Amino acid sequence: MDAQAPGAPAEAPTCYRHPGRETYVRCTRCDRYICPDCMRDAAVGHQCVECVQEGSRTVRRPRTVFGGQIPATPVVTYTLIALNVLVYLAQLSSSRIVYDFAMVGVRFDPYGEMHGVADGEWYRLITAAFLHSQPGGGSFGVTHILFNMWALWVIGPQLEQVLGRWRFTSLYLLSALGGSVLLYLVDPTGAAVGASGAIFGLFGAFFVIAKRLNAPAGGIVFLLVLNLVITFTVPGISWEGHIGGLLTGGLLTAVYAYLPRVQGSDHQRRTVIHAVAVAALLALFIALVAVKTSELTGLLSF
Template structure:
């Protein structure tokens, strides 16, 4: 009595299908499957089709044809930054924001009264429909002969922005910066009068560093000291808009928390959906409420 094995032996298994034959030229010499007029003895390591030098793509072993390279790239998971953004080698957004701020300051030097008068954040002007001031005011600074304002803000943007952009990714960093700037302007609208400066956005970056540090398990005492010292200076030095500073700080910390603690599933949609909700909420505040600093 004979028994059949539970699993087929190697001899019982069907043979693997032969590799797809490549085209052959005169005399049986193989030619490139994409360029039949070119003879070649090199074959793709994945599909075994003959490929000429123009079709060779370097692989870990040997060469592959363009079609196999494209197919392989579809299955490769793209690298992301810590919170889902694309990896950043050069912090383009940080340098772009620096450039815009500097250009706006040069415009102030050329025509200080016109630029400040038309684009500075002003609660009264926003209340009558000049909404653009909530954004443009965040790119202006105290005009000459005062230089410390823009120097400090640009130093902070370079020092902190380059780190945050690499951690968050460029798109998320740009969202954080602009919403923090808008948050500072909304606070000025509600409780202040006129203000200029990127300080609201910069304080938003301070708040972001704290949230990111906590999320990644870092020691955030240094960031707390930085925030505490700057908040004290906000109330000690005359002429500083505490509204813009604190508004940017709160909104920056909130937006970063939404980015950093978003669930891994559908993370990108959740992050930008939450950021859009913050934007709508800030605009509704200005649309519904009067400037309390002027009417109170």
């Protein structure tokens, strides 16, 4: 290498990504020279593109007080609404869908064949939550799905943001399941359809979260009381589905909200406890359905 001649001007530094561009600005993280096109504003000075990308990978996403990562878009809520609407459109094309997938504990067709959960059709416990009254049928007709989807649209995004996606999904599905299980236990010959059990579970969850955060709960209390009045005064409504969903949603959200009392950084322990609570509640429902099915099949065999 040739030595620089005495008195010669020093060579100007250049950008590490664009060697032909002179610059005297360094990245505050890696100390390399960066040109204006490679500069990214930082808390102090500027950083290069690579350091910004590396920092983005290591930054923890914000979490709520309940341990859920805050989703930018309520994907689960919108997906549930879409599924309900699509199933309803399918119902309009074939009434057989309601017959095959509605919540029925035990039923005999004209040929004497038994159908329902007691005959092993356990899927009815959850598929019924995506079915609704046909236009002109039942106590509400098309308003059945309209009200349920309106309620899901209004409170679903808020709950999904607070709880995170997997907790919200578990809440919705277990609330729907809880309503069907209570109906099966109390009135196994009864039939029901609708997302109302899941919606009541969301009502219960909203109330618990409001109390946990010391937020106003008057609005949800009014809506809940109004719907309970309708539940017990309008004929043709499965009160078991509504109450079962409400109790399930309230109980599960109480676990989300109050167990465990940890700092926000201890989210792994909290996630494990919440996952165990979901699994335990599901196991309880399975056990209750199994016991009731054994009881019913024993009685029907005589």
